[in-house]
Amino acid sequence: MEDLSNRDIVTEEPLPQGTFFDCATVHLLTTATLDTLRSLYPAGRFEPRRFRPNVIIATPPEITGFAESAWVGKTVSLGSQVQLKITGPCPRCVMTTLAQDDLPRDPLVLKTAARHNHAHVGVYASVTKGGVIRRGDAVQVD
Numbered sequence: 001m002e003d004l005s006n007r008d009i010v011t012e013e014p015l016p017q018g019t020f021f022d023c024a025t026v027h028l029l030t031t032a033t034l035d036t037l038r039s040l041y042p043a044g045r046f047e048p049r050r051f052r053p054n055v056i057i058a059t060p061p062e063i064t065g066f067a068e069s070a071w072v073g074k075t076v077s078l079g080s081q082v083q084l085k086i087t088g089p090c091p092r093c094v095m096t097t098l099a100q101d102d103l104p105r106d107p108l109v110l111k112t113a114a115r116h117n118h119a120h121v122g123v124y125a126s127v128t129k130g131g132v133i134r135r136g137d138a139v140q141v142d
Contacts, residue, residue, distance in 0.1 A: 024124030027090050028076065029053035032067040033121060041112040045103055050096045051121050057139050066116075068123045077140040081131025089120035096121070 029051055037046040048056055055078065059067055071086040078084065092113055099105040113119050 024087055024090075024126060026055065026084055026125040026127060027051070027053045027122050028055045028057065028068060028084065028086070028125050029090075029122035030057045030059045030063075030067045032059040032063045032065060033117075036065050037109075037112055037116075037121070040116055041108055044106055044109050044112060046109065047103060049100065050103060050109060051090075051092065053122055055133070066120070069117065069120065071123060071141055075128065075142045076125065077138075077142070078133045079131070079137030081129065082127070082133050083129035084125035085128045087124050087126055089118070090122040090124050092119050092121045 029048065034046050034048070038044070057068070057076075068086070069089060072088055074086050076084045076086060092110060094110065096113075097105060097107045097110050110119060113121050
């Protein structure tokens with residue numbers, strides 16, 4: 001894809017041992033990022049299943065842009081038990097453009113992320129404290 005800095009380079013990325021994760025065990029995504037992408041390309045369908053996050057954080061309306069990008073290096077607490085260390089941005093690939101169920105193939109989904117956020121959609125995290133999380137749990141970024 002023309003807007004990607006590594007478009008002609010084949011890379012190898014380490015995977016956590018014994019897993020088949022992209023680059024981390026947790027991919028976190030905010031509704032602010034999805035809403036921002038939708039506003040940049042209204043004809044596109046920026047649905048979570050295109051990006052396969054483990055956790056989607058509903059952000060209040062006053063939080064806009066690629067909110068989680070500012071969380072790299074910080075700790076995100078989910079509910080009263082779980083803590084995640086945000087390790088870096090989540091670079092996306094052509095997989096996000098493929099058709100699935102009723103989602104059509106759409107190369108502009110990735111091109112939009114590339115033009116406006118270096119092809120990053122969400123962030124990767126490592127679990128520093130495990131536990132149970134539930135829909136609606138409080139989220140705190142430190």
